[in-house]
Amino acid sequence: MPLNGLHLLLTYQCTMECDHCFVWSGPAAHGTMSLANIRHILRQAEELGGIEWIYFEGGEPFLFYARLLTGVRLAVRKGFRVGLVTNAYWGTGVEEARWALRPFRGLVSDLSVSSDLYHGDAVEARYAENTRAAAAELGIPCSILSVAQPEDARAAKRVGQLPPGTSAVMYRGRAAVRLAGRAPTVPWSTLRRCPYENLRDPSRVHINPEGTVQLCQGISLGNVFETPLREIIRAYDPEAHPIVGPLLKGGPVALTRTYGLTHRARYADACQLCYEARRSLRRRFWSILGPDPLYGIV
Numbered sequence: 001m002p003l004n005g006l007h008l009l010l011t012y013q014c015t016m017e018c019d020h021c022f023v024w025s026g027p028a029a030h031g032t033m034s035l036a037n038i039r040h041i042l043r044q045a046e047e048l049g050g051i052e053w054i055y056f057e058g059g060e061p062f063l064f065y066a067r068l069l070t071g072v073r074l075a076v077r078k079g080f081r082v083g084l085v086t087n088a089y090w091g092t093g094v095e096e097a098r099w100a101l102r103p104f105r106g107l108v109s110d111l112s113v114s115s116d117l118y119h120g121d122a123v124e125a126r127y128a129e130n131t132r133a134a135a136a137e138l139g140i141p142c143s144i145l146s147v148a149q150p151e152d153a154r155a156a157k158r159v160g161q162l163p164p165g166t167s168a169v170m171y172r173g174r175a176a177v178r179l180a181g182r183a184p185t186v187p188w189s190t191l192r193r194c195p196y197e198n199l200r201d202p203s204r205v206h207i208n209p210e211g212t213v214q215l216c217q218g219i220s221l222g223n224v225f226e227t228p229l230r231e232i233i234r235a236y237d238p239e240a241h242p243i244v245g246p247l248l249k250g251g252p253v254a255l256t257r258t259y260g261l262t263h264r265a266r267y268a269d270a271c272q273l274c275y276e277a278r279r280s281l282r283r284r285f286w287s288i289l290g291p292d293p294l295y296g297i298v
């Protein structure tokens, strides 16, 4: 597995409750990584080898500012490059954004700011622009990420980590429940591959506050607080994995057929069918299909 990035979900908590959020974040969400857990994960990343990037994201990681800054410093000290993903709720002016970002100067190699209609109106968009201006002054590379509305058929589908610019919605997590009804649909039988993640050879995985290593949000490979990351990655056998194996063979259609699940005639995309199939398989594969927050259970 050419894994070179770990994305640490510092917290499920967020200032906003966006309809397109994969991880069901919001003000009422619970679960945050402790500093001890961040240290533990960074040590495991070193032992694993090959990891170049550590991203801190959420939820909204700036809600836990001291923990975030300390985690970033620790990661840089260990030689990792660091990225942050934020909604920049704190960028209420360029001066405030400069104040919040100054301690990260020289430490952060990629600052991604989410800004689109899910994240509010012109006021929130201004916060993102203030943050971009402050980052430019401080020499912190910064880009704006935005996700299109479901009705926008021109938005590009992106693979893996969202790049700068506007991307199409992926209908997993809260988006599968709240947004799929507004999207154009396709026949279920066409959804024969996973369009967004490299499930066989992922270049990055997410690690959630409770320690689960997520291949795609809601598909866990193990828990770094129970098993060393190196062993989890070494033991990963995509074809033999009860969820990934069928997905590799024939996408969410094969997953649905393998376990004889009922389905509807049409879906917004492969992720919606995949997410619904996995939700109905949770009792059977509870240690793989979790944790609860990723299926909307607070």
Ligand code: SF4
Residues within 6 Å of the ligand: 172, 193, 194, 195, 196, 197, 216, 217, 247, 252, 270, 271, 272, 274, 275
């Ligand atoms: S099809 Fe399934 S595994 Fe692939 S990106 Fe969508 S939700 Fe994730």
